Amino acid sequence: MMPARLQRTLLTLAGAVVAVLLAVAISSIAILAAGASPITALEAMFDFGDTQAQVATAVAFILNRAVPLFIAGLAVAIGFRMNLFNIGIEGQYRLAAIVAAFVGSQFVLPGPIQITLIIVVAMLVGGLYALIPAVLKVTRGVNEVISTIMLNYIAINLAAFLVRGPFTGEREAGQLTTSTPQLPESAWFPNLNFLFEMFGLPAPRGGLWGFLIVAILVGVIIWVVLERTRFGFEVKASGLNASAALASGVNPKRMVISAMVLSGAIAGLIGMPEILGRTHAYGSNFTAGLGFLGIAVALLGRNKPVGIAVAALLFGFLDRAAAPLQFADIPPSVIAIIQGTIVLLVVIANEITSRVSMRQEERRAARQLDTTSQAQAEVAA
Amino acid sequence: MSTSSDTLAAAPPAVELEGITKRFPGVVANHDIRIAVEPGTVHAIVGENGAGKSTLMKILYGMQRPDEGRIRVHGEDVNFRTPSDAIAAGIGMVHQHFMLADYLTVLENIVLGAEPRKGGLLDTAGARKRINQLAETHGLRVDPDRLVEDLGVGDRQRVEILKVLYRGARILILDEPTAVLVPQEVDELFANLRELKAEGLTVIFISHKLDEVLSIADAITVIRRGTTVAAVDPASVTARQLAELMVGSELPTPETRESTVTDRVVLDVRDVTIQRGAAKPLLEDVSFPVRAGEVVGIAGVEGNGQSELIEAIMGLQTLSRGRIVLGEDDITTWSTLRRREAGIGYIPEDRHRQGLLLEAPLWENRVLGHQTREPARKGIWVNRAASRKDTERIVAEYDVRTPSIDTLALALSGGNQQKLIVGREMSGEPKFLIAAHPTRGVDVGAQAAIWDHLRTARAAGLAVLLISADLDELIGLSDCLHVIYSGRMVARLDPSQVTPEQLGGYMTGAIAEEQS
């Protein structure tokens, strides 16, 4: 039993590695076509700097980028696991971010309480906003793909309205970014620079966002929820076979609502690392697009927390390379090409490997049964 | 010159299969099969589930390619790559499962792939004329402009045959065409087949129903475990002999021994009506009790409300009127989950659709439907250890042939999948069990085992509602039989008194309603 599983895992990993290598090869062709050398590009991507401080900064950047991507991937995965396509992560996290940033700026409490409250508000807003498409789906049968796409646009506009209107904060003279009021310092999430110091590295510039801890925690919780609880089982069952789930007493409406709301609540966290760790306010140049990237990350990670973490780190690593590539005079958009081809090739590889491993499983089952039935026949004779 | 019988003998067989071998990963579906089908005859092929009949026919129809062997059609070697090649060679196939696009019209389904064109367009008028003509000559009446979605099974079967005739096929393959038909419909079909035969068409006919086979076939080939084991003359063989050839051993029968019926009503269905909009009710005033230790059988042609009845009891359909009482509780408004928790077990009619998570391991399939109960659950958690242990128990007790409980459900054969489901639904001491087609598509050995389990549970006081298309099974297992027709219970019969023919009469509405 264990070897079979191990084999499945190894096969998957091998497929992923081949896919990444293929994607690198394809991108190399593009780089060559652009008149640059793929070797230089690779060197640039892996060049984290000469000094320890630079290496630390690079690592911190990758992690800081990976954290929101990881959370976004988790949010997407919850829905995708039961074939619920929450394309609306984008709107949910934006709205959650602005409301949480504003609410958090309105009071001062001891750090842990203040931060917890902000996080709760963010999850609440994200979850409530995701409730809209969920309710529309279960009561009116509205396809969630469209409704969430529409709600994304609505969220962008709502956020723009709020940040210029009721939620606007004071600005220094000469600042053109509109933003919510600054969070009090008690709401600033402490950074994790001590981790680097523990390894004898200098602290990274910009700091390693402390929200990493929350992300890991959320990842573990989501893993436990999806893999070990009854709710997770029901999500999985609904995804694998909706009509069997229904006949087994899983209430599909309740599942749609709870999965969507959970997905939205997690989505609410996506903006938090940035707001609590860096900007301390929601501003008009808030990082957008993480919701869509989250879809790619979730798919790359096969909708499983560990896979999503790896995918998020890979994306973070690639995104960091944007600057070094430019130093090497290579168009940075190569990264987008690498990301796109990796996603496509990895899912193709997944498809092939899972088909192969199912074949193997069937064959093994048949082989084993054959030997047992032969044995029985011999005993009978 | 030669006599007419000489000419007949000289004519090459319509189809000749020689040494056909086909391997699937882990299975040899066909092994050195040899069959010769004479033109203008009905040639039956019989064999157990999984014997390889469908595979062989798919090979003949170009849907699958043989690993070894030769196919000759009218004496000429052929090599079919796709069904189009086979169609071009005059072969048509009606599949075991309907191959119809529900949201296309009958006409569209029939002409698909062989569309008549006029000026680049689909010539619907021409097609309609041709279909009506075919329908007229062969007595296969269907309305070409209806959506297939709205048709009953009998009509669908006719559409399937029309599809084949429309292509001008001279060789017809019918893979279990009678599985979903009632006796009267079967007779109609056979009349059609005889007519086709008279017109010189060749029919290859597959069925599990041996008396049917004996009544229609001119020649019979028996397949066992992928190889041809006998070619017999229907005139010189009995159904029982044929069956023993198929199985290679003695036959089990689904007979219930002494009655275990008590007078404690476990499930009471009262005046259940389901009506959607202004249409004809799907179920109308259906009432019956099921007592502890009793098997209540429901006979009926598919599509007469059985599915709705099951779904109503499972809480998957809301009632327009009526009540369902389980023991002391009125469960009419309960959720499916609560019903299951209260002790209703459910062997669904389509195990792949409603019974299994094919891509999950067996032990997770054990949890399905029991996710809120011991031993599968512990608080908010799934109790993995206990579930696995209980799966081991089911595998042992119900003789589920599997390498391990971590095997994915899709790797099991249909019979073993079904045994797992039966084992699961019997665990947790249910009070009441819905068994919908519990042995459909299951081979003889597994069938006997499942019947045994049902009987044992019945003796232990389980109340069972049995829905089946297999009339022998219904008559053999039930303590009491109801016939459902057009959403209404039209007869209550004593299984020890009734014959399958009578039952068929009620099921088709041929015998008028009887007061019980």
Next chain:
Amino acid sequence: GGGSGDSGASTETQGASSEAPKADGLKIGLAFDVGGRGDKSFNDSAYAGLERAQKELGAEIKDLSPAADGSNRGELLRQLANAGYNPIIGVGFAYGEDIKAAATEYPDIQFAVVDSASNAPNVTGLLFAEEQGSYLAGVAAADKSKSSHLGFVGGVENDLIKKFQAGFEAGAKSVKSDIKIDVKYLTPDGDFSGFKAPDKGKIAAEKMYQDGADIVYHASGDSGLGVFQAAAAAGKQAIGVDSDQYETVKEADLKKVIMTSMIKRVDVGVFEFIKAFQGGAKGGSNTVYDLKVDGVGLSTSGGFIDDVAAKVDEAKKKIVDGSVTVPAKP
């Protein structure tokens, strides 16, 4: 912040800068706003200043473009600092916060940020008085308008673009207090597609022309193309923005309608900052590029506003001498 020992002034071993450093070692780094070099507008204008510094001051230059979502602005600044570039310029107000962070991390390096105020001792804010330039555009437009009806199309409804609107309205009203000015923004703040939607710019401007406006001023990036098209179709006129669009627009029929452009000399700002840096200037303050220093102004190519030049000059004089203050908010 990371107050560790490494100042970032490491030796030049970074792969890219292979050519020998210039004698005086002036290495200028510049990070663009989203869109990057080659946007034919704001970013390119900054780049022109950088190139000029390369030519005239013999500087070594490096320019970086951010990711499409702008998430790595801070990283670009750090990488430039690590590679030994000094000074470093961030183009666009979105760099405000990131420059501040980088400036604290690299106190020995001089930074400049375009369109945002100085927020650290080693940061120079390069501010432009868009409202003043737009005021002149308003004056010219109101003088030229026969219908006493103007229009303004803004790309994205943010505070930067509102400065353009405010100045334009004030300028036009200073000429004709009852002049009608239609205003339309294409997208809300945070949705930057409004700078890339010529079709929407066209529709918005079309409506203004149909309603009787005869001159429409746009501050909408690439969407301005649509405004020019609408003007050409209606046989009316439009005002360009940022650079002299009469020169940058290639189509002859569109050239005709560009009455003038409100020029924002980001190139001058960038170049002047570099020169000042070379001269030893330190940050901590803002340099405002306004009418006084010709940091903003109106273009005259095409000669369409020659006849109102006097009035425009007069308005300019008033602003320069302080007798008129132009509002920065509508």
Next chain:
Amino acid sequence: MTTSVAASEARRVRRYHLALVGVALLILLLSLARLVADAPELTSSGTFAAALLLAVPIALAGLGGLWAERAGIVNIGLEGMMVLGTWFAGWAGYQWGAAAALIAGLIGGALGGLIHAIATVTFGVDHIISGVAINLLGPGVTRFLSEVLYAQGTPAAEKGAGITTSPTLASEAPSVSLPLLSDGPDLLGKLESTHWFLISDVAGILRGLTHDVNVLVILAVALIPLTFFVLWRTAFGLRLRSCGENPWAAESLGVNVYLTKYVATVISGALAGLGGVFLVFVTTKYVEGQTAGRGFIGLAAMIFGNWRPGGLAAGASLFGYADGLQLRSSQAVTGLLLFGALLLLIYTGAEVRRRLAAGEPGVRQYTGAVAASLAAIVLLWLWMTVDKLPNEFVFITPHVLTLLVLSAASQSLRMPKADGVRYRRGEQH
């Protein structure tokens, strides 16, 4: 048999008439709202011209979606394919003119479709996943191409290209107007300016749709009936649809399902690419990011339209109209509130009458009518009290409208049965 033919014929005629009556009613209501709310933009020719301009790329993307999904391939990658279309149109167009742009854009989009087909048909990748990957790839590849081909110092840059834009097209696609009616003497224009009830509204609408129309618009509009015709009236169309309903049945009748799906998906990409070409024609050059999510909106329009060409045209028109209206006049959007109220009142009236006629009492049956009338009151109240909505609320008009209409009508939607299902030759479902 003949009766059934007649019946289906009658059904078709009835549906056709119903659509006509519906459109007439909408126009009547619109002109009423225009008059009462004094918002001439509601029916002006300019609004309808803008609506057409905005609806065409959405409709083309939607048609792309329709072709793919009717063959059983979910295409969420329309956006990426559209982006490819814009870039290639710009690149070919600046060198060889509009015709080349058209062809290159089609090919660009078709390439995206081909990738989608390879992934989903040949490798059986989940359709949504492949689509997402294409949406990542489209912008990435085009940006890269721009960075390489439009960089400073390249010949293209000399002609005015930048990283974010191509040079202007070498030649523009011609535009046409209806002679006499909307051009020259412009009779419709004259009629429109009279502001007569209904007459000038109809004139405005007609003029907006016929004045100075790009040939590509005509092509796009023609593609809608053409799509219907091909998919529902030809043998190829029947095969294509059968692949979306039951590919196994199609396979068993000798239809080459893989090939059909490939063709459908490539056409789907080409249509999305054509939407991109149209955007480039409007702006006369490629502008990075100019698709702005229209691929997604197109998909929404298709679902809105129940996977039918006519329906998707309605969906795209609704979106284009609402967007055009808000772009032209923020005030007119409040006029829509009145329009909505009128619509709801009519619905309520019809519902109550139907219930009364059917003699079906019961509170539950009336909830719809009650909700509708309540909503109508709220809308009326909003219309009377609000005179200018904040811009942000104006911007979202089309999205909110789409959402509202969908929630009213979604339950009757039906997608192709095997849409998004992985199909493998020789494997049963």
